[in-house]
Amino acid sequence: MAKRSDTQGRLDDAARAGWLYYVAGRTQDEIAAAMGISRQTAQRLVSLAVAERLIKVRLDHPISVCLELGERLREKFDLQHAEVVPSDPLGASSTVGIAEAGAAEIERWLKRPDPIIIAVGTGRTLKAAVDQLPPMECPQHRIVSLTGNIGPDGSAAFYNVIFSMADAIKARHFPMPLPVLCSSVEERATLHDQALVRSTLALGAQADATFVGIGELGVDGPLCVDGFLARDEMLRLIERGATGEICGWIYDRQGRLLDNDVNERVASVPIPSRETSRVIGLAQGKRKWPAIKAALTGRLLNGIITDESTAAHLLGD
Amino acid sequence: MAKRSDTQGRLDDAARAGWLYYVAGRTQDEIAAAMGISRQTAQRLVSLAVAERLIKVRLDHPISVCLELGERLREKFDLQHAEVVPSDPLGASSTVGIAEAGAAEIERWLKRPDPIIIAVGTGRTLKAAVDQLPPMECPQHRIVSLTGNIGPDGSAAFYNVIFSMADAIKARHFPMPLPVLCSSVEERATLHDQALVRSTLALGAQADATFVGIGELGVDGPLCVDGFLARDEMLRLIERGATGEICGWIYDRQGRLLDNDVNERVASVPIPSRETSRVIGLAQGKRKWPAIKAALTGRLLNGIITDESTAAHLLGD
DNA sequence: TTTGCTCATGGGCAATTACTCAACATTACC
């Protein structure tokens, strides 16, 4: 072998080394011996082959599309965590898939041996996820609800998930003994000043991981369906740009919290800081697209669990 | 995480881990942390992904030496297609390398939008190539087997590749519901006269691309090892000049089909015309050298995929 | 219920691979 300096010959060698390594499955020592070079050089050729993209790896599994979408979501919206599950082509259920994925992620946090604080919001999707959790003993952790558990008619709010979670997970849990929406700013101030509530608020602010649903606005959205807002209030909000809500906090197309009379009455703990907490939203479905996009755009979340078609939309334009 | 015992979920995890490792370039420690499992488990998932062939590595770089050998092969034997892959110096496997290259070539044909007919022979090398094919939807093409799929003992012939191909490629496929070798000329005539078989025979003759293995003769060759021919029959054939076989058709040193009682009983479709079909052989290895050389000399093929050392030998003298 | 089997798990350890550094060679430029 004459001149080793020419690029062509070097790429040839890289290809050959890469072939022996990846296709033939030889070790770099064997490659070095076969090609009459040192092991280090063999290693360099192999990594050159990778760097020059001579080696193409393909994953033949439906999951690969989802992983790629997740990667792109992470990049585009500067997320810490993005998980994409295959879309149910029939679109039958709004929770199939992401419930399991959400449960798996919650479980990963719960499995940690060091004590952490997990905050949960509300909503059908999150409830479905929590229902997938296996029984676990986690005395070291604390679980706190971000939203009140008293519905508009005074009954227990059905989609408050912390109680479902407490059924499965043996850990201290902290509900919010409040209505979801107070009747006035003053009432909220009074309620939030109770010792019990204050400690829950403080706990929520320290959450290490936060799981929330994302609600779309509209007369068929959860806020109306569950009776928290009347039709005309909702329509007025939408007129003023309201696009989605997380834990009752209503935000616009850019994901900015609206400054209006509804947000002033929301009793929920503020969404924990995205600096100190992993705030993961669970949502999918065409109806929620604008709400999800706005939440990500406004950095209300730094984690998302969604499905393929939603991810594709979020990346689409 | 619900059921961790189910195979499907495990393969999903394996795909995830494999993707993170090979595509995203993460270390196994990072994967373990991300998936909430131990490093050892992550390692197991990665190697499972490899073992289950979820991960396919391909080298996209024509090494100039191989290119040159291919060029000279094309010229010397008047071939339409010649592809040479690097030789594994340890020569451990007889299919490593050309399987990937063969799969890539098959894939190129399958990707064509216009409907074509692809014929396949049999053999270990071809089987290995077909196993490398990614799932594809090709409703426009038809795939036909040149060889029967019933083994000498009546069971399904293991190295009949059309079924493996049907697993990956969604296209109409046409097996040959026949033994590989008939018991007599008369039986072959009868069998070939069946309507189903006649249409398959006709289809094979029209093949646009044909992929076949090349078998060497000898008591260790595939015909004997797989039980199609007895030792003494084989020895008698060799005495009479038999050098190799393609789809069971036995030929001599010049690549001329032998006129004997074995060829009279071969149930296979005749090798498609080299005028109208691209007939590509996949073979490498010293033991096959005479068989390959004869096949090329006799123009039984107009395409070859082989390895460096074989190519060098074919050009050598 | 018990027994025996299979298989996933995590720890430990050896093999393998990636990276850093300093020396040397080659090329480009003055």
Next chain:
DNA sequence: GGTAATGTTGAGTAATTGCCCATGAGCAAA
């Protein structure tokens, strides 16, 4: 012809990976 810039090499070392083993969970047969 000298000199700087660039790139390559081997040695050493840190990081990563592959494999074996003991353990325990899950499951089917006894």
